[in-house]
Amino acid sequence: MTDADAAAPPHLLLGSCDYPEHVPQDRWTRYAEQQRSAGLHFVRIAEFAWSRLEPEPGRYDWAWLDHAIEAYHGAGLKVVLCTLTATPPAWLIRAHPEVLPYDEQGRVREFGSRRHYDFASPVYREHSRRVTLAMALRYGRHPAVVGWQTDNEFGCHATSRSYGGASAAAFPEWLRQRYTVVERLNEAWGNVFWSMEYVSFDQIRPPILTVTELNPSHVLDYARHCSSLIADFQREQVEILREMSPGRFITHNFMIFESGFDHYEVARGLDFASWDNYPLGMLEHFAPPGAGDDVKTRYARTGHPDLIALNHDIYRSLASGGAGLGREGRGTPPGMWVMEQQCGQVNWAPYNPLPADGAVALWTAQAWAHGADVVSYFRWRAATMAQEVMHSGLLRHDETEDRGLAEVRALDQSQFPAGDVPARVALLHDYESLWLYDQQPHAAGMTYWAQVVAYYGALRSLGVDVDIVHADADVSAYAVVVAPAITLMSPERAERWTRAVQGGVKLVSGPRTAFRMPGGQTWAAGQPGPLSDLLGVKLLQFDSLRPTLTQDVSGPGGAFQAQTWAESYRLEGAQATYTYAGGPLDGHAAVAAHGNATVIGAHSPDLLRAVLSDVLAGAGVEVTHLPEGVRISRRAGRTLVQNWTTERVTWQDHTLEPVSFEVLAHA
Amino acid sequence: MTDADAAAPPHLLLGSCDYPEHVPQDRWTRYAEQQRSAGLHFVRIAEFAWSRLEPEPGRYDWAWLDHAIEAYHGAGLKVVLCTLTATPPAWLIRAHPEVLPYDEQGRVREFGSRRHYDFASPVYREHSRRVTLAMALRYGRHPAVVGWQTDNEFGCHATSRSYGGASAAAFPEWLRQRYTVVERLNEAWGNVFWSMEYVSFDQIRPPILTVTELNPSHVLDYARHCSSLIADFQREQVEILREMSPGRFITHNFMIFESGFDHYEVARGLDFASWDNYPLGMLEHFAPPGAGDDVKTRYARTGHPDLIALNHDIYRSLASGGAGLGREGRGTPPGMWVMEQQCGQVNWAPYNPLPADGAVALWTAQAWAHGADVVSYFRWRAATMAQEVMHSGLLRHDETEDRGLAEVRALDQSQFPAGDVPARVALLHDYESLWLYDQQPHAAGMTYWAQVVAYYGALRSLGVDVDIVHADADVSAYAVVVAPAITLMSPERAERWTRAVQGGVKLVSGPRTAFRMPGGQTWAAGQPGPLSDLLGVKLLQFDSLRPTLTQDVSGPGGAFQAQTWAESYRLEGAQATYTYAGGPLDGHAAVAAHGNATVIGAHSPDLLRAVLSDVLAGAGVEVTHLPEGVRISRRAGRTLVQNWTTERVTWQDHTLEPVSFEVLAHA
Amino acid sequence: MTDADAAAPPHLLLGSCDYPEHVPQDRWTRYAEQQRSAGLHFVRIAEFAWSRLEPEPGRYDWAWLDHAIEAYHGAGLKVVLCTLTATPPAWLIRAHPEVLPYDEQGRVREFGSRRHYDFASPVYREHSRRVTLAMALRYGRHPAVVGWQTDNEFGCHATSRSYGGASAAAFPEWLRQRYTVVERLNEAWGNVFWSMEYVSFDQIRPPILTVTELNPSHVLDYARHCSSLIADFQREQVEILREMSPGRFITHNFMIFESGFDHYEVARGLDFASWDNYPLGMLEHFAPPGAGDDVKTRYARTGHPDLIALNHDIYRSLASGGAGLGREGRGTPPGMWVMEQQCGQVNWAPYNPLPADGAVALWTAQAWAHGADVVSYFRWRAATMAQEVMHSGLLRHDETEDRGLAEVRALDQSQFPAGDVPARVALLHDYESLWLYDQQPHAAGMTYWAQVVAYYGALRSLGVDVDIVHADADVSAYAVVVAPAITLMSPERAERWTRAVQGGVKLVSGPRTAFRMPGGQTWAAGQPGPLSDLLGVKLLQFDSLRPTLTQDVSGPGGAFQAQTWAESYRLEGAQATYTYAGGPLDGHAAVAAHGNATVIGAHSPDLLRAVLSDVLAGAGVEVTHLPEGVRISRRAGRTLVQNWTTERVTWQDHTLEPVSFEVLAHA
Ligand SMILES: [Zn+2]
Ligand SMILES: [Zn+2]
Ligand SMILES: [Zn+2]
Structure with a gap:
C-alpha cells in the first residue's frame, strides 16, 4: 500500500497467501515485489511453519522468518502472521502422543498431515500458549505486521471434535458445570427413554460407537462442549496476542459450510471474521443435498453464486461491529476478509476443473459486494511438494503467471469502494439448531444447510440483499426476517421473536421451526412450543417424502409440488394461505399467515419464492425477479450485476459477457 | 375387556405399548381410560424401565410401577410386562464393562442407546436372572398382569452376535461340545482347504477381520453358537417366570426379517410368538434385494402386502401349538400377537412417510387374517424425548388423537373372529440355510430372503394361504410344499421330505436346494446330494447373471427370462418341463418334474407363478389370479379381501375403496 | 509328456492345479491319469498344504505328498511344487500372533483365510526358510518335480503392505538406508509443507489414519519399503531352492492388475513370471475405471480381450530372458506361464457368469499368442469345501467333466508353436509411477491403469503387438515407444529416453508424463521437467473434467471430445498437432509433436487411436484397423485371429464363429 493508497477513498484491497519456507531464499524479494506490482497489498504467512521456526523443542530459528518479513516489508506489503498451532511438529507429537485426537470410530488420528491435535489437551494448550507468545514477542510489534490469524481453518477435516482423549476426559466436568446434578442432565436428555440414565457425570462418554442411534441430546451437548473447547483454545491465543501485539487485528479463517462448532462463540474476541472461498471445490464437495448433477455441471467452472454468497453473508455478519482497527491507523480494513480465495484449480474435490475465464475476477467482485474488504488469493505460487502439488496458485510451478493472476492484475480495485451492504432482510442462523x-433428518437430504440454501437462494433470486444473523440477535431493524431451520427454541428466543414481530418485522419460518427445546427434546404441549401463539398454529403432521413421491400444494401464488418434506398445521388464529391436496395431508394448511408471521410447512423452492415474494412486497422490500445465473448484490451505494452463466446475458438494459460483472453506480 | 367381551365369541383384540415412566404421573389414569374407551384391551409396558426400577445397584423403586399398573388395572386393561434386559443401565455397564458386546469390526459397542450387552456374559446372565426374579416376585401374580415379554427385539441392530468378549470366549467350548475332537471340526469345516486346520479348540476365534473371505462353515457355526446363547439367555428368564408368575403367558416380540438367530430354537419354551410390524419402515429398510424404486414408491404409504404377510405367516407358525393359555382363563388369546404395530410414521428408515388413510385399519385386518389374536399399537403417545422424537403414536406429542387412533376407534373388532388359517400350502424355512x-451369494442380490419373497409373493398372487414351517417339520398334511431356498440338507431331512412326497405331498424346490451338507460343504457326489433321487436330477451348471444379462427359458407356460440366477440339471429320472435357450445353458433343463417333485432352477417371478400355478392346480388347491395390489387371506371361515392400491378396485363382484378391505363371511 | 512329445517341435503345453489333500487318496492315481489323457502335462500342487505337511510344530507328515507325487509321476505328469508360505497354520499364528499383518485401518488381520502374515516378521522369515528348506530337501531332486512356485499370489487381498507390526517397525531403518540423514528425507518428501518435518527416522510410521490426505512421498516410500520386503522374503526362498533343488525352475504366480509392489523388483531372481488369468472376474472386479456397464455386459462371458492381453504382455516381458531351463533338459518351457487359468465360473466377483462356449479354448489360444508356453487350468476338480465351493474346475463336484474340460480336450496343441512375439512397439510401465x-488422481477415475488400458487398447485395436517394458528398459530396438502414465521421471530416465528418441525411436507420451521427481514432488522449473527439451513443451494447464463435462479437441485426424482429463502445453520447439477449442483451454495445444516425440494431453480413446495410428504409420509399423471384438496377435510366425463377440464375424477373408479363433500360418 502506497501512501497514495492510504489517502485514496478506501476500497477493496488484495493479497495472497505465501510460503517463503517452501522456496529458496533468493525468491523472497522477487516474489514480494511481484506481488506488490500485481496490485496486492497483503500477504499471509507462516500458518504451517512451526517445524521450521522451532525445529527442536525450545530451539527457535527466527532468522529465516525475519528475512522473509523484511522482504515483504521492503516491497511495501503488509503481513498477516498466523499462530502456528494448526500443525504441531513431529517432535511434539512423538513426545506427547496424548495430543493426538480421536475420530468417530474411536481411533487415534495420526501425525502426517495437519490439524492432528485435541483442543482440550493440557499439554497442547501449554505449547499453544508458549509458541504463540514466542511469535508475538518476536513479531508482535514489527511495523510490517498488521494482524494475526489464529491457527488455520478450525474444524477442517472433521477436527472440531475429538471423540476420546482429553476432550472426552473433560466432558463430565463440562456437564457438571452445565447441569450441577446428574438428575438435571437425565431430565434434559430424556435419558429415561431407553434406560440411559446416569448415576454420576463420570459415567458419560463421547457419543460414538453405540449399538444404534444416539440420543440427540447427548450429541448436542458433546457438540457444545467441543465448541467451547475451540473457543477456549483460541481465547488463550487471543489474550497473548492482544497483550504482546498491540494495535494489530486478530481474525480466523473459517471454512465453507463448516458445521462442527458454534462460529458465534468462537468468533467472539476476534476483530472480524475471515473465510476461505473455494467456489469450485465448494460446489463439488460441500454443496448441501439438492445440488444435482445438472447444477454441478452448469456451475462447474464458476461455482454456484448463491452458495458462495451465503458464506460471504455468514462471515460478514459473524463478527461485524467488533473491535476492528479500521482502514485508518495501520491500513487495515475493518471488514470481513476472504483470507484464501481460489484463483485456479483446487485439488481436493472429486473433480477439480479449471475456473472459467473471468471467474477469478467475478469471485473478487462478488466478495467485495458481499462485504469483503480484502481478498487474499491462495496461493502465490503453486506448491511443488507434498499434499497440494496439484493445487494452483497465482504463479505456476514454473513461476510463470497463471491465468488467475492476469485477471487479478486487470482488476480496477477502485471500483469496489468500502461501505455497507444495505440488507433489509435477515436470515436467522444457529449452530445448535443445525x-x-x-x-x-427423518427424510434423507432434509438437512439444515439444504433448508438454509433453499430459502437463501429464493431470496437472492428475488434480488434481495441478506444479512445472516444469529437466531438470538436483535432483528427489530429489519423489514423481513427469515428463519428457515431454527429448530431449537428457548422461551427467551420465542419472546424476542415475538417482540420483533409485534414491532412490525415480518417473519417467515420454515418447517420444524421451534420443534425442539434447548435440550433437544420436543415440546410436550406440541410444536412449535412457545412460538405457537406467534405463528397461530399447532403442528399437525409431518410427512417425509422419498424422491419419487411428491405432495401437491396450492394457493394464491399457484400450484406447487412439495418434495422431501411436508408438514401441516392446525390453525389456532392463523389463516391457511396454501393448502395440501391429495394424500394424507389433503385439505391441511401448508402455509399459514398470522399477522406479520408466516410459516411454510412444505419444501418446494418455487413455493418459497412465491411466499417470500409476497411477504417482501408487503414489507416494502424491492423485489427483482432474476433469471437463472444472474445475480445482483449491493454495497456502498453501488450495485454489482453478475452473470454467472457461460452465455452472454442481457438483463434490464445491461448486456453482460459470459462470466462477468458490471458495477452500477447506484444501488 | 369387559365381562361382555369375555362372554362374546372370541375375536381380535387390540392394545398399545405405553411408557408411564416417560410422562408425568397425572397422565396415567387418564391414558388408561382413554385406551380402554378407544377399544384397547391390552397394554405392554416396562421393557426399557430398568434404570427407573433399579436406579442404583440393588435399590429397587417399585412404587411408580405399582401405581402405573394399578391405573391400567383400574381401567380394565390387561398388562403385559417385560423383562428389563434390553437396556442395562449405566451403573451396571460402568461397573462391568465386559458386558458390552463387540461388533464385526472388533470394536466394543458402547453404552448410550440399547441392546448393549453380550448374551454370553456371565455377569450379565446373573443380573438378568436377578432382575427378572425381582420383577416376577413383585408382579408375577398381579391380577392385571396376563403375560410377559422377554427382553425386546432380540437381534435388532445386528446384536445377535458379539464378535469378542464373552461370546468369543465361549465359542471353543461350544465347538468342543459339538465336535468332541478338533479333527472332526477340521473335517466338517473343510479346514484343509487353505491350511486352516486347528490343533485345539482354543485356537478358534469369531469369524471376523480375516484377510479375505471367511470359511462359510466357520461363519455357520458361530451363528449357531450365538443363536444358542440367545436361547439360553431367554430360557433362564422363562424358567424364573414360569415358577414365579404361574398362569401367565410368555412371548417375545421378534423382528421383521431378523436373520441373526434361529427363531425356532429361541421360540422354544414360549407360549406363542409375537412380532413388531412396521410396514413402511419394512419396505424402505428391510426389503430384500429386488424391491426396486417403483415398488417402494407404489407401496410407500401402505407397505408391501406380501412382505408384511410373510412375516405374519412366519411368526404365526413359529411357536404355534405351544402352551398358550387360550382366550378362556385369563383372557389371553392363544395366537400370535403383533406386539408393536405401526400406527403413523416411523423414524428409522431413510424416508418415513405418513401412512395412507386406511392403512392402519388395513394392517390390523391383515394381521387378523394371518393369525394375529392381538394387535398392539406402538405407541400410545409419541415420545417427546431422545431417539424417537420423530416417531408417531396413537396420540401426538400434544396428546391430541393422531390419525391412526381414529382408524383404530372405528374398527369393528367383532368382524375378526378367532380361528384357523386354512393353509394347504407350506413354505419351508430354515435359518441355517439362510x-x-x-x-x-455368488450373484449380488441372490439372497435367501429374496428367494423366499419371490416364491411367497407368487403364491399370494395366486390367492393361496400359506404356512411357513421349519424345513424339518412334518408336512405330510399339506397339499403342496414349497422350498425356495433350503440349501442345507441333512440325510434325515432328505428322508423326511422323500416320505412326504411319497405320501402324496407335492414339492416345489428352488435353486441351490440341498446344495450343502450340514457343515457347510457341498456334496462330493454332486448336488442336490441326498435329494437327487427324489428330484430325479443332478445339478449341471449354475449361472450368475449380472442385471444386464438374462437367460431365456421356455416351456408349457410360455417363454420367460431368468434374471440373477439360472441353474440347469442333468435328468436322472425327472422330465424337463422348461428348457433354457441360448447361451451356455442352451438346451439344458431349467425346470424338472419327477412325480410329485418339481425343481425350478431359474429365477424369474413369472416362471415361478406359471410353475406353481400348475402344481397347485394339480394338488387341488384353488388358485385365484389376483391383480397387482389386491390380496385375499382366509381365516376362521372368512375371507379378507384387501385393496393395497390407492385406486378404487373392482375385483370379482366386490368394489373396494383405495387402501381398504372387506370381510367376506365365506372362505 | 511322452517321449514323442519331447521330440516334437515345442508347442504350448497344458496343466492344471490340483489338491490331493482335498480328496480321498483313492482318487490320486485316477485323477493323474485323467489329466494326462486329457492332454495335460503339468500339475501344480501344495501351495496351501502347510497344515497337512506340518500338522504340529516340527512334526512333518510327508507320506501323503510322497504318494501324491508318485501318482502324478506314474502318470507321466511333471510337478510344480510350491513353497508353503501363503497360509501359515493356526499353531504358528497362535504361538506367534505378531506374524499377523495390519490393515489400512490399523487393525490386525486375523487368521481364518489366507495370506495372513507380515513379510517383515523375523519369526515368519525364520519359519519361511525352515519350511522351504524342508520341502526342498524332501522333493527338490525328485524326478517328477520340474519347478517351484514361491508362495502364492503375492499382494492378493491387499496384502502387499502391512501397516503395523514388523513392517512398520522396519520402516525407519529402511528410510535410514535410503536417506542416511533425516534432513534428506524431509527434503525429498517436502515435509516442510505442513510442518511435517521429522527430527529422527524413528519418528516415522506407516502412512495411515492421518487427519486428512497423506503426503504422497510418504506413501511412495512406504510402498517401496514394502515392495522390498516382498522381494527379500522371496529371495530367501529362492536361495534355498536354488541350492537344494538344482535344475528346477522357480517362478511366482502374479495377479491380475496387482499394484501393491514393484513386480520388476520381485521378479528378479525368478526364471520366468507366471500369472493367474481369470478373464470374467477380471472384468467384473479388477477392470480399471472406464469399463462401463455396456462393456461389462458385452464381454460378460468372455472377458475383455485387451484387459487379458495386457496382463499377458506384462508378465511375458516381466522376467523374460531369465535363466529359464528351456524345453530341452527337464521338459520345462522357457516362457511365461499362465499358472491358473479360469476354465468355468469363478466365485469372487459380484457376478460370476459361466464362460461362453468356446471361451476356454479362446483364452488358451490367446495366452499362447501372447507368449505363454504353459497354460495351467485352475483347478482340476471343483472344491467341495470352504471358501471356494462355488468355484468351478475341469471336473465338477461330482467328478463329471465340466464344459471347460471338453474344450481343453479338443484343443490341438500343436497349432501353438513356441517362438517369439514380434512386437515392434513397447509400452512403458513403472510401479512407482503407478x-x-x-x-x-485429481479427477475421479483418472488412474494409472485407466491410462495404460486406454493406450494399450488403442494399440490393439490397430492390430499391433506390444511389449510391456519397464520405464528404464533399453528400448532402442523398438520402432515406437508409448508412455501412457510414466509420471515419475529421474534425470537418468529422461536421458535414456532422449537417447532412444535421438536414435530414431518414436515416443508417444500421455498426460502427466514426467510430472514428478523420484521423491514425489513436482519440478520447480515446471513439467515435464527433464523431459521438456525432448518433448519441446512445457505444461501450461491441466483440467479435471467431471463426467458431465467434455473439452473439444481437433486436428488433422478429426474432432474429438476429451473426457476426465485435458492438459495443455506451451510450445517450446514442438508443434501443436491438435488444439483445444472453447473453455479455459481454448486455442492451447492438446497434442504436440517434436521430431520423433509426441505428447498427448487430452484423454480421449478416439484421439489416442488417431494419433497413434499416425505415429505407427510414420514408424513403418503395420496398422490394421480392427472392428470391436476382433483382435489379432502374432507369435512364432503365425497370426491368431480372435473373435471375442457372440456373433459370427467376417474379417478380411476369414469367417469366425462366435467366441472362436483361427491360427493363420503367416504373421
Ligand atoms: Zn490501492
Ligand atoms: Zn371386545
Ligand atoms: Zn504334446
Whole structure:
C-alpha cells in the first residue's frame, strides 16, 4: 500500500497467501515485489511453519522468518502472521502422543498431515500458549505486521471434535458445570427413554460407537462442549496476542459450510471474521443435498453464486461491529476478509476443473459486494511438494503467471469502494439448531444447510440483499426476517421473536421451526412450543417424502409440488394461505399467515419464492425477479450485476459477457 | 375387556405399548381410560424401565410401577410386562464393562442407546436372572398382569452376535461340545482347504477381520453358537417366570426379517410368538434385494402386502401349538400377537412417510387374517424425548388423537373372529440355510430372503394361504410344499421330505436346494446330494447373471427370462418341463418334474407363478389370479379381501375403496 | 509328456492345479491319469498344504505328498511344487500372533483365510526358510518335480503392505538406508509443507489414519519399503531352492492388475513370471475405471480381450530372458506361464457368469499368442469345501467333466508353436509411477491403469503387438515407444529416453508424463521437467473434467471430445498437432509433436487411436484397423485371429464363429 493508497477513498484491497519456507531464499524479494506490482497489498504467512521456526523443542530459528518479513516489508506489503498451532511438529507429537485426537470410530488420528491435535489437551494448550507468545514477542510489534490469524481453518477435516482423549476426559466436568446434578442432565436428555440414565457425570462418554442411534441430546451437548473447547483454545491465543501485539487485528479463517462448532462463540474476541472461498471445490464437495448433477455441471467452472454468497453473508455478519482497527491507523480494513480465495484449480474435490475465464475476477467482485474488504488469493505460487502439488496458485510451478493472476492484475480495485451492504432482510442462523436438525433428518437430504440454501437462494433470486444473523440477535431493524431451520427454541428466543414481530418485522419460518427445546427434546404441549401463539398454529403432521413421491400444494401464488418434506398445521388464529391436496395431508394448511408471521410447512423452492415474494412486497422490500445465473448484490451505494452463466446475458438494459460483472453506480 | 367381551365369541383384540415412566404421573389414569374407551384391551409396558426400577445397584423403586399398573388395572386393561434386559443401565455397564458386546469390526459397542450387552456374559446372565426374579416376585401374580415379554427385539441392530468378549470366549467350548475332537471340526469345516486346520479348540476365534473371505462353515457355526446363547439367555428368564408368575403367558416380540438367530430354537419354551410390524419402515429398510424404486414408491404409504404377510405367516407358525393359555382363563388369546404395530410414521428408515388413510385399519385386518389374536399399537403417545422424537403414536406429542387412533376407534373388532388359517400350502424355512445362502451369494442380490419373497409373493398372487414351517417339520398334511431356498440338507431331512412326497405331498424346490451338507460343504457326489433321487436330477451348471444379462427359458407356460440366477440339471429320472435357450445353458433343463417333485432352477417371478400355478392346480388347491395390489387371506371361515392400491378396485363382484378391505363371511 | 512329445517341435503345453489333500487318496492315481489323457502335462500342487505337511510344530507328515507325487509321476505328469508360505497354520499364528499383518485401518488381520502374515516378521522369515528348506530337501531332486512356485499370489487381498507390526517397525531403518540423514528425507518428501518435518527416522510410521490426505512421498516410500520386503522374503526362498533343488525352475504366480509392489523388483531372481488369468472376474472386479456397464455386459462371458492381453504382455516381458531351463533338459518351457487359468465360473466377483462356449479354448489360444508356453487350468476338480465351493474346475463336484474340460480336450496343441512375439512397439510401465499417479488422481477415475488400458487398447485395436517394458528398459530396438502414465521421471530416465528418441525411436507420451521427481514432488522449473527439451513443451494447464463435462479437441485426424482429463502445453520447439477449442483451454495445444516425440494431453480413446495410428504409420509399423471384438496377435510366425463377440464375424477373408479363433500360418 502506497501512501497514495492510504489517502485514496478506501476500497477493496488484495493479497495472497505465501510460503517463503517452501522456496529458496533468493525468491523472497522477487516474489514480494511481484506481488506488490500485481496490485496486492497483503500477504499471509507462516500458518504451517512451526517445524521450521522451532525445529527442536525450545530451539527457535527466527532468522529465516525475519528475512522473509523484511522482504515483504521492503516491497511495501503488509503481513498477516498466523499462530502456528494448526500443525504441531513431529517432535511434539512423538513426545506427547496424548495430543493426538480421536475420530468417530474411536481411533487415534495420526501425525502426517495437519490439524492432528485435541483442543482440550493440557499439554497442547501449554505449547499453544508458549509458541504463540514466542511469535508475538518476536513479531508482535514489527511495523510490517498488521494482524494475526489464529491457527488455520478450525474444524477442517472433521477436527472440531475429538471423540476420546482429553476432550472426552473433560466432558463430565463440562456437564457438571452445565447441569450441577446428574438428575438435571437425565431430565434434559430424556435419558429415561431407553434406560440411559446416569448415576454420576463420570459415567458419560463421547457419543460414538453405540449399538444404534444416539440420543440427540447427548450429541448436542458433546457438540457444545467441543465448541467451547475451540473457543477456549483460541481465547488463550487471543489474550497473548492482544497483550504482546498491540494495535494489530486478530481474525480466523473459517471454512465453507463448516458445521462442527458454534462460529458465534468462537468468533467472539476476534476483530472480524475471515473465510476461505473455494467456489469450485465448494460446489463439488460441500454443496448441501439438492445440488444435482445438472447444477454441478452448469456451475462447474464458476461455482454456484448463491452458495458462495451465503458464506460471504455468514462471515460478514459473524463478527461485524467488533473491535476492528479500521482502514485508518495501520491500513487495515475493518471488514470481513476472504483470507484464501481460489484463483485456479483446487485439488481436493472429486473433480477439480479449471475456473472459467473471468471467474477469478467475478469471485473478487462478488466478495467485495458481499462485504469483503480484502481478498487474499491462495496461493502465490503453486506448491511443488507434498499434499497440494496439484493445487494452483497465482504463479505456476514454473513461476510463470497463471491465468488467475492476469485477471487479478486487470482488476480496477477502485471500483469496489468500502461501505455497507444495505440488507433489509435477515436470515436467522444457529449452530445448535443445525446440530439438532441433522441428527434426525427423518427424510434423507432434509438437512439444515439444504433448508438454509433453499430459502437463501429464493431470496437472492428475488434480488434481495441478506444479512445472516444469529437466531438470538436483535432483528427489530429489519423489514423481513427469515428463519428457515431454527429448530431449537428457548422461551427467551420465542419472546424476542415475538417482540420483533409485534414491532412490525415480518417473519417467515420454515418447517420444524421451534420443534425442539434447548435440550433437544420436543415440546410436550406440541410444536412449535412457545412460538405457537406467534405463528397461530399447532403442528399437525409431518410427512417425509422419498424422491419419487411428491405432495401437491396450492394457493394464491399457484400450484406447487412439495418434495422431501411436508408438514401441516392446525390453525389456532392463523389463516391457511396454501393448502395440501391429495394424500394424507389433503385439505391441511401448508402455509399459514398470522399477522406479520408466516410459516411454510412444505419444501418446494418455487413455493418459497412465491411466499417470500409476497411477504417482501408487503414489507416494502424491492423485489427483482432474476433469471437463472444472474445475480445482483449491493454495497456502498453501488450495485454489482453478475452473470454467472457461460452465455452472454442481457438483463434490464445491461448486456453482460459470459462470466462477468458490471458495477452500477447506484444501488 | 369387559365381562361382555369375555362372554362374546372370541375375536381380535387390540392394545398399545405405553411408557408411564416417560410422562408425568397425572397422565396415567387418564391414558388408561382413554385406551380402554378407544377399544384397547391390552397394554405392554416396562421393557426399557430398568434404570427407573433399579436406579442404583440393588435399590429397587417399585412404587411408580405399582401405581402405573394399578391405573391400567383400574381401567380394565390387561398388562403385559417385560423383562428389563434390553437396556442395562449405566451403573451396571460402568461397573462391568465386559458386558458390552463387540461388533464385526472388533470394536466394543458402547453404552448410550440399547441392546448393549453380550448374551454370553456371565455377569450379565446373573443380573438378568436377578432382575427378572425381582420383577416376577413383585408382579408375577398381579391380577392385571396376563403375560410377559422377554427382553425386546432380540437381534435388532445386528446384536445377535458379539464378535469378542464373552461370546468369543465361549465359542471353543461350544465347538468342543459339538465336535468332541478338533479333527472332526477340521473335517466338517473343510479346514484343509487353505491350511486352516486347528490343533485345539482354543485356537478358534469369531469369524471376523480375516484377510479375505471367511470359511462359510466357520461363519455357520458361530451363528449357531450365538443363536444358542440367545436361547439360553431367554430360557433362564422363562424358567424364573414360569415358577414365579404361574398362569401367565410368555412371548417375545421378534423382528421383521431378523436373520441373526434361529427363531425356532429361541421360540422354544414360549407360549406363542409375537412380532413388531412396521410396514413402511419394512419396505424402505428391510426389503430384500429386488424391491426396486417403483415398488417402494407404489407401496410407500401402505407397505408391501406380501412382505408384511410373510412375516405374519412366519411368526404365526413359529411357536404355534405351544402352551398358550387360550382366550378362556385369563383372557389371553392363544395366537400370535403383533406386539408393536405401526400406527403413523416411523423414524428409522431413510424416508418415513405418513401412512395412507386406511392403512392402519388395513394392517390390523391383515394381521387378523394371518393369525394375529392381538394387535398392539406402538405407541400410545409419541415420545417427546431422545431417539424417537420423530416417531408417531396413537396420540401426538400434544396428546391430541393422531390419525391412526381414529382408524383404530372405528374398527369393528367383532368382524375378526378367532380361528384357523386354512393353509394347504407350506413354505419351508430354515435359518441355517439362510446363513449359508447369504455367505456365498455368488450373484449380488441372490439372497435367501429374496428367494423366499419371490416364491411367497407368487403364491399370494395366486390367492393361496400359506404356512411357513421349519424345513424339518412334518408336512405330510399339506397339499403342496414349497422350498425356495433350503440349501442345507441333512440325510434325515432328505428322508423326511422323500416320505412326504411319497405320501402324496407335492414339492416345489428352488435353486441351490440341498446344495450343502450340514457343515457347510457341498456334496462330493454332486448336488442336490441326498435329494437327487427324489428330484430325479443332478445339478449341471449354475449361472450368475449380472442385471444386464438374462437367460431365456421356455416351456408349457410360455417363454420367460431368468434374471440373477439360472441353474440347469442333468435328468436322472425327472422330465424337463422348461428348457433354457441360448447361451451356455442352451438346451439344458431349467425346470424338472419327477412325480410329485418339481425343481425350478431359474429365477424369474413369472416362471415361478406359471410353475406353481400348475402344481397347485394339480394338488387341488384353488388358485385365484389376483391383480397387482389386491390380496385375499382366509381365516376362521372368512375371507379378507384387501385393496393395497390407492385406486378404487373392482375385483370379482366386490368394489373396494383405495387402501381398504372387506370381510367376506365365506372362505 | 511322452517321449514323442519331447521330440516334437515345442508347442504350448497344458496343466492344471490340483489338491490331493482335498480328496480321498483313492482318487490320486485316477485323477493323474485323467489329466494326462486329457492332454495335460503339468500339475501344480501344495501351495496351501502347510497344515497337512506340518500338522504340529516340527512334526512333518510327508507320506501323503510322497504318494501324491508318485501318482502324478506314474502318470507321466511333471510337478510344480510350491513353497508353503501363503497360509501359515493356526499353531504358528497362535504361538506367534505378531506374524499377523495390519490393515489400512490399523487393525490386525486375523487368521481364518489366507495370506495372513507380515513379510517383515523375523519369526515368519525364520519359519519361511525352515519350511522351504524342508520341502526342498524332501522333493527338490525328485524326478517328477520340474519347478517351484514361491508362495502364492503375492499382494492378493491387499496384502502387499502391512501397516503395523514388523513392517512398520522396519520402516525407519529402511528410510535410514535410503536417506542416511533425516534432513534428506524431509527434503525429498517436502515435509516442510505442513510442518511435517521429522527430527529422527524413528519418528516415522506407516502412512495411515492421518487427519486428512497423506503426503504422497510418504506413501511412495512406504510402498517401496514394502515392495522390498516382498522381494527379500522371496529371495530367501529362492536361495534355498536354488541350492537344494538344482535344475528346477522357480517362478511366482502374479495377479491380475496387482499394484501393491514393484513386480520388476520381485521378479528378479525368478526364471520366468507366471500369472493367474481369470478373464470374467477380471472384468467384473479388477477392470480399471472406464469399463462401463455396456462393456461389462458385452464381454460378460468372455472377458475383455485387451484387459487379458495386457496382463499377458506384462508378465511375458516381466522376467523374460531369465535363466529359464528351456524345453530341452527337464521338459520345462522357457516362457511365461499362465499358472491358473479360469476354465468355468469363478466365485469372487459380484457376478460370476459361466464362460461362453468356446471361451476356454479362446483364452488358451490367446495366452499362447501372447507368449505363454504353459497354460495351467485352475483347478482340476471343483472344491467341495470352504471358501471356494462355488468355484468351478475341469471336473465338477461330482467328478463329471465340466464344459471347460471338453474344450481343453479338443484343443490341438500343436497349432501353438513356441517362438517369439514380434512386437515392434513397447509400452512403458513403472510401479512407482503407478503409486504416485493414483495417490493424487485429481479427477475421479483418472488412474494409472485407466491410462495404460486406454493406450494399450488403442494399440490393439490397430492390430499391433506390444511389449510391456519397464520405464528404464533399453528400448532402442523398438520402432515406437508409448508412455501412457510414466509420471515419475529421474534425470537418468529422461536421458535414456532422449537417447532412444535421438536414435530414431518414436515416443508417444500421455498426460502427466514426467510430472514428478523420484521423491514425489513436482519440478520447480515446471513439467515435464527433464523431459521438456525432448518433448519441446512445457505444461501450461491441466483440467479435471467431471463426467458431465467434455473439452473439444481437433486436428488433422478429426474432432474429438476429451473426457476426465485435458492438459495443455506451451510450445517450446514442438508443434501443436491438435488444439483445444472453447473453455479455459481454448486455442492451447492438446497434442504436440517434436521430431520423433509426441505428447498427448487430452484423454480421449478416439484421439489416442488417431494419433497413434499416425505415429505407427510414420514408424513403418503395420496398422490394421480392427472392428470391436476382433483382435489379432502374432507369435512364432503365425497370426491368431480372435473373435471375442457372440456373433459370427467376417474379417478380411476369414469367417469366425462366435467366441472362436483361427491360427493363420503367416504373421
Ligand atoms: Zn490501492
Ligand atoms: Zn371386545
Ligand atoms: Zn504334446
